[in-house]
Amino acid sequence: MSFEHLNGGQQLAIKYYTVAIGLFVAQILFGLLSGMQYLIPNFMLGLLDFNVTRTVHINAMIIWLLYGFIGSVYWLLEEESQTKIVGLKLGNIAFWVFTIAVAIVVVVFLVVQSGPGDDATRWFINEGREYIEAPRWADIGIVICILVFFYNVAATFSKGQWSGIAGVLTLDLVALAGLYLAGMFYTTNISMDQYWWWWVIHLWVEATWEVLVGCLMAWGLMKTLGVSRKIVTTWLYIEVALMFGSGILGLGHHYFWIGTPEYWLTIGGFFSALEPIPLVAMVVHAVYDSGVKHSKANNHPAFAWLIAHAFGNFFGAGVWGFMHTLPQINLYTHGTQWSASHGHLAFFGAYATIIIAMMYIAAQYARGQSVFDGNLPDGGWKWKWSLGLLNLGVVGMTVALLISGYEQSFIERAVGGSTWYGYFAAQTHPWFVEGMWWRMVFGFVTAAGIVLLVWDLLTIGKSRKAKETLETSAQTA
Amino acid sequence: MLEPVELKDFFIVFFSGAMVIMAGALYALLFAWSRLQSKPWMMTLAYLSYIVLFISVMALGSAAHLTGFWWWLVITMLIGYLLAPHGIWKLCEATHIDEVPNKVQPTLPPS
Helix, strand or coil: CCCCCCCHHHHHHHHHHHHHHHHHHHHHHHHHHHHHHHHCCCCCCCCCCHHHHHHHHHHHHHHHHHHHHHHHHHHHHHHHHCCCCCCHHHHHHHHHHHHHHHHHHHHHHHHCCCCCCCHHHHHHCCCCCCCCCCCHHHHHHHHHHHHHHHHHHHHHHHHCCCCHHHHHHHHHHHHHHHHHHHHCCCCCCHHHHHHHHHHHHHHHHHHHHHHHHHHHHHHHHHHHHCCCHHHHHHHHHHHHHHHHHHHCHHHHHHCCCCCCCCHHHHHHHHHHHHCCHHHHHHHHHHHHHHHHHCCCCCEHHHHHHHHHHHHHHHHHHHHHHHCCCCHHHHHHHCCCHHHHHHHHHHHHHHHHHHHHHHHHHHHHHHCCCCCECCCCCCCCHHHHHHHHHHHHHHHHHHHHHHHHHHHHHHHHHHHCCCCHHHHHHHHCCHHHHHHHHHHHHHHHHHHHHHHHHHHHHHHCCCCCCHHHHHHHHHHHC | CCCCCCHHHHHHHHHHHHHHHHHHHHHHHHHHHHHHHCCHHHHHHHHHHHHHHHHHHHHHHHHCCCCCHHHHHHHHHHHHHHHHHHHHHHHHHHHCCCCCCCCCCCCCCCC
């Protein structure tokens, strides 16, 4: 279909969204393979080992979310700045460089599955740091692409007009690119290495990504509900202050057991306990807004995914995070399936949901529709079912992993004292095994959800007469 | 500095940890809804939720041996959760004070 009516930034955003969805599908496929290898350890042994499937599963997630964020920012850039994007050609080149680099990295992960841990491996094969395994050459490429992205954003806002969202977004991108550098140097001291590695993982996810999401949420609420700019901007500032106030030193909850000084137990515990405060603020604000505005959303799927985001963020990051964040508890849960349970719900709830919402906003505009409401030709069954299946699948996996994680914390850590005996006793315990089976079942539910999601994004609003709907809407507005 | 949780308290620790957040959110939700709808009886439910939160924090503190410095964490959590909805509500009112009803902005392509 033609995207000629879209502006330059939006056309670039469509490219980013396309790759994001492809990587989302890859994430789920490799997640299914990893889950299967828990149940049948010999499954694909020697062909695609667990360490490889898990690496691709997690890295695909990080990269597709990054693609989703970048795409979303390009989508809103020209509209927010009220001017044409600066350096679009460079942005397009960066997109292709980034995409080719990602493809090469994945192929290398799949082809070269083992080898020596030397400098050549670090530079060209795998850096070995969990979640950010990309080799050094790709790291440098990622930073360059993010800097080009930053240039596009900062130069466009500078040329056009600045807004609260624009200012927060631009400063956040400085932190996004800068923090990645902390994971790019090598040290032989594992404690030091882990210390800096967490800067990338935690500060990206619980600071810069949360702020980016805050910007997207603010813009999304203006688009779907017509909330005034002044209100969303004020709340963006409040939430950024609360998130940074608690999230930055909340980093300490990753420093409990890596050989850092003991004061991190106190700092990590205290600030982690504060981290749910922004979420409580969001609850009060959401109730206030829904009560006083009675607004109708013009894009039902996007709005439904924004609500899924609010709940997912609260439960995934808030409830599941706080349950095991104090060091007295984390002593037992650290690195068990409990963490995986939290990770699944938090990443999906806080990030995947809002990117999907932005994709639906983009789909509405790209197809030239003034509304995506209850009058969709097919009744909107595809988006409703994909929403239901994806959420049910992820929540199901979360609960299954929680049961396995609870058993692991108890049998392996508390009773077994983290010994090999304790490890194997936990891995063969019926609660653990059954939890893993249920995780697999809900993994397939999630996979069914993504199939419907892709189908829906490719077809939603296509059969309506786009321009006519828009013109009618414009005349009545 | 850290006294590990006893085996018999495992479930209490995880459950009370979850209840801290759940009861905290319920308190905030009912508080905001009561103010919005001007229904004082709902405020009673909100403070009942806070009492559940209080009990959960105490249970967590006791099972996780939150003594010494950690006791201050317990106190801070209790005060923070009690006051946060009040403060956020005031911010809500302040940010919406001169708001005019806003229509949904149609997403139209540039002409």
